[in-house]
Amino acid sequence: MLIVGAGPAGSACATVLAQAGVDVLLVDQQPFPRVKVCGDGLVPDTHLALQRLGVLEAVLAQAHPVRAVRCVSQRAGTLEVPGQLAVLPRERLDQILLDHAVARGAQFQAPWKLEEPIDDPSGRAIGARVSQAGQVREVLADRVVLATGGRIPAMLKAGLVTQRRPSAVALRAYLRCADAPGLPTDSLDFVWHARLRPGYGWVFPCGKGLYNVGVGVFDRHRDSDGGRDAEGSASSGNLRQLLDAFGRCYAPAGHLLKHGEMLELRGAPLRCTLTGAQSGRPGVMATGEAIGSTYDFTGEGIGKAMETGILAAEAILRGREHGSGEADVRVDYAARLAELRPRFELYARANAVNRHPWLADLVVWRARRSAHLRRRMSDMLEERFNPGHLFTARGFWKLLTR
Numbered sequence: 219m220l221i222v223g224a225g226p227a228g229s230a231c232a233t234v235l236a237q238a239g240v241d242v243l244l245v246d247q248q249p250f251p252r253v254k255v256c257g258d259g260l261v262p263d264t265h266l267a268l269q270r271l272g273v274l275e276a277v278l279a280q281a282h283p284v285r286a287v288r289c290v291s292q293r294a295g296t297l298e299v300p301g302q303l304a305v306l307p308r309e310r311l312d313q314i315l316l317d318h319a320v321a322r323g324a325q326f327q328a329p330w331k332l333e334e335p336i337d338d339p340s341g342r343a344i345g346a347r348v349s350q351a352g353q354v355r356e357v358l359a360d361r362v363v364l365a366t367g368g369r370i371p372a373m374l375k376a377g378l379v380t381q382r383r384p385s386a387v388a389l390r391a392y393l394r395c396a397d398a399p400g401l402p403t404d405s406l407d408f409v410w411h412a413r414l415r416p417g418y419g420w421v422f423p424c425g426k427g428l429y430n431v432g433v434g435v436f437d438r439h440r441d442s443d444g445g446r447d448a449e450g451s452a453s454s455g456n457l458r459q460l461l462d463a464f465g466r467c468y469a470p471a472g473h474l475l476k477h478g479e480m481l482e483l484r485g486a487p488l489r490c491t492l493t494g495a496q497s498g499r500p501g502v503m504a505t506g507e508a509i510g511s512t513y514d515f516t517g518e519g520i521g522k523a524m525e526t527g528i529l530a531a532e533a534i535l536r537g538r539e540h541g542s543g544e545a546d547v548r549v550d551y552a553a554r555l556a557e558l559r560p561r562f563e564l565y566a567r568a569n570a571v572n573r574h575p576w577l578a579d580l581v582v583w584r585a586r587r588s589a590h591l592r593r594r595m596s597d598m599l600e601e602r603f604n605p606g607h608l609f610t611a612r613g614f615w616k617l618l619t620r
């Protein structure tokens with residue numbers, strides 16, 4: 219089995235397959251440890267997936283513990299939602315996940331870049347051409363799993379992209395600052411403000427005076443300027459302006475941006491709502507953010523990337539157990555992904571908050587007065603309640619009345 223991409227999706231898939239005795243070669247175009255542009259926030263679904271893989275303890279031993287999400291609205295103040303949370307820079311998280319996959323028996327090679335799948339005359343992939351330092355080699359495999367993340371070149375070469383434009387673009391900074399007035403070191407701050415629409419800003423503490431500060435613009439796929447920034451790059455100037463606006467409208471972020479030491483500033487596209495790509499074709503399966511496994515509205519994706527990677531691995535294992543054909547395995551995988559779809563669609567609906575930040579004012583204002591709604595918000599964080607339900611006619615009525 220050839221798995222391309224050693225992010226959370228690829229490493230999770232490799233772990234499950236390797237521990238079941240499958241011969242797995244996991245490759246990445248970057249040598250590890252490698253930087254990945256991310257907010258580094260580990261929300262409850264990530265904890266669950268890490269637990270399933272048997273690596274939660276190892277991650278929490280290195281992560282900065284966090285007690286609550288703080289929703290910061292423009293006019294209604296803040297609301298704390300407690301939950302099982304942590305922050306760990308991806309450079310370290312992804313290394314732990316990769317080490318775990320290797321410990322379970324996967325082989326790893328990097329920097330190996332997928333150039334293109336190799337197809338037999340019937341159009342079924344039988345391996346891939348990968349390059350290393352300009353040398354191209356052919357790797358034959360009974361199946362290629364693409365876990366190549368939100369940047370689309372590999373998926374384009376495999377012929378799986380149905381929408382080039384990303385769902386969102388985001389910019390994150392690592393800032394080191396000795397003091398951070400008004401900023402608890404044990405909460406993930408999400409900030410909605412009219413100047414940040416259609417998106418939000420965040421400040422996540424990594425511990426030891428290091429902060430991950432960023433802004434994301436959601437709803438990119440609804441814009442009309444023709445896919446110009448399919449890789450998120452053409453809009454990085456706008457994102458820089460948005461980050462400055464974040465500093466002006468949220469004082470703790472402003473303090474960090476003004477007085478902190480900027481260690482790194484990078485942007486990246488996000489692909490959300492299980493849209494934008496097919497999950498496979500003969501001989502190829504795709505998983506993680508490559509198939510849009512990141513949630514719209516919040517941009518959380520580490521947990522769901524692992525979940526889809528595990529689903530891909532489980533479909534392959536079921537196929538082996540039952541002697542199913544290659545196509546049946548893909549159908550099985552697509553069916554498991556389809557079960558996740560309604561949850562993703564509700565997150566897309568909740569994206570209304572990013573477009574209309576007055577909705578955040580309303581939710582925070584109501585929740586501060588309603589124990590029922592505060593419980594709902596906590597359920598939302600723990601994935602027992604989907605935020606999209608708040609933005610149905612019934613949910614909206616309950617929001618105003620309970």
Ligand SMILES: Cc1cc2nc3c(=O)[nH]c(=O)nc-3n(C[C@H](O)[C@H](O)[C@H](O)COP(=O)(O)OP(=O)(O)OC[C@H]3O[C@@H](n4cnc5c(N)ncnc54)[C@H](O)[C@@H]3O)c2cc1C
Nearest residue numbers: 223225226227247256257258259332367388506507519520
């Ligand atoms: C700014 C920002 C902030 C975010 N904040 C959060 C957050 O706080 N919490 C959260 O849960 N999610 C967050 N996300 C989403 C999260 O980063 C993604 O959902 C997650 O990384 C997806 O995992 P993945 O394994 O699918 O892809 P990735 O993590 O992107 O891994 C893909 C891997 O594939 C490799 N690759 C790509 N092409 C090739 C090729 N041709 N050959 C070989 N290797 C290749 C890459 O080098 C990479 O290592 C954020 C995203 C962004 C952009």
